[in-house]
Amino acid sequence: MSSQRSLIRQSFNAAKRYDRFAKPQEMIAERLSDITQEKYLKQTPKKILEIGCGTGFLSQRLVSAYPQSSFLFTDISPDMLQRCQEKLGNGFKYAEMDGEAPNTKEKFDLIISNMTFQWFENLRESLQKLKSLLTPTGQIIFSIVADGTFVEWIKAHEKIGASHGVRSFVKAEDLKGADIQKETFRTEYENIEAFVRHLKCIGANTPQMHYQPLSTEERRALKSICEKDGKPHFSYNIIFARIQNK
Numbered sequence: 001m002s003s004q005r006s007l008i009r010q011s012f013n014a015a016k017r018y019d020r021f022a023k024p025q026e027m028i029a030e031r032l033s034d035i036t037q038e039k040y041l042k043q044t045p046k047k048i049l050e051i052g053c054g055t056g057f058l059s060q061r062l063v064s065a066y067p068q069s070s071f072l073f074t075d076i077s078p079d080m081l082q083r084c085q086e087k088l089g090n091g092f093k094y095a096e097m098d099g100e101a102p103n104t105k106e107k108f109d110l111i112i113s114n115m116t117f118q119w120f121e122n123l124r125e126s127l128q129k130l131k132s133l134l135t136p137t138g139q140i141i142f143s144i145v146a147d148g149t150f151v152e153w154i155k156a157h158e159k160i161g162a163s164h165g166v167r168s169f170v171k172a173e174d175l176k177g178a179d180i181q182k183e184t185f186r187t188e189y190e191n192i193e194a195f196v197r198h199l200k201c202i203g204a205n206t207p208q209m210h211y212q213p214l215s216t217e218e219r220r221a222l223k224s225i226c227e228k229d230g231k232p233h234f235s236y237n238i239i240f241a242r243i244q245n246k
Ligand SMILES: C[S@@+](CC[C@H](N)C(=O)[O-])C[C@H]1O[C@@H](n2cnc3c(N)ncnc32)[C@H](O)[C@@H]1O
Pocket: 005, 008, 009, 012, 022, 025, 026, 029, 051, 052, 053, 054, 055, 056, 057, 058, 074, 075, 076, 077, 080, 097, 098, 099, 100, 113, 114, 115, 116, 119, 120, 204
């Protein structure tokens, strides 16, 4: 496993308070579940593989929507996977798995994932590998954090000439061949410290390589820009996408 991927795995292993702080993730899991059922799935999928199940926000919704289906829940972080298993119980299969190097030969009618593929180092190649695990009529349905996410945070850093540490995210044109729809989820935080805590507590604080932490002076300037109109807002731009095998 690459060093970047083991860092990501470590951060998520340490995210003990994920459920309390991952409100946008929970909302987006709900939306993905609705889009999947209302827009994409005409029939109940027999076999479902979830990549990056985390603590099970999407998994819970899927098992109640498709009680007849068989499920394999996977995550690169054994701790997140264990929390999912504690929530859902032993009636399903669970496996520690890197979604970029899936170690299964099974075929699935649905491969699904909420807010995980933005962590992939090579999205295009990984999607090809996942596609090879689909049944002939199978599909991959996912949400992914997209370009424009945390634009408020990025712009404030640019104003003070500091590096922001936000990873670069996928653009719609990188997902050629997929059926996509974009939505923005804007969340209010008490202050910038609460936003940084949110990222840390959900395990999403692995910054871009070469990130330089802010000095006290820079942090103060950043705070006054972000909080000049009161409580700051930060946005997730999400792409919901569907790729069909045929
Ligand atoms: C933001 S969380 C989302 C979790 C869950 N899907 C949800 O909606 O709450 C991202 C998840 O992706 C997992 N992850 C990151 N990189 C991964 C990879 N290469 N393969 C599988 N899982 C990965 C993390 O361990 C974490 O559980």
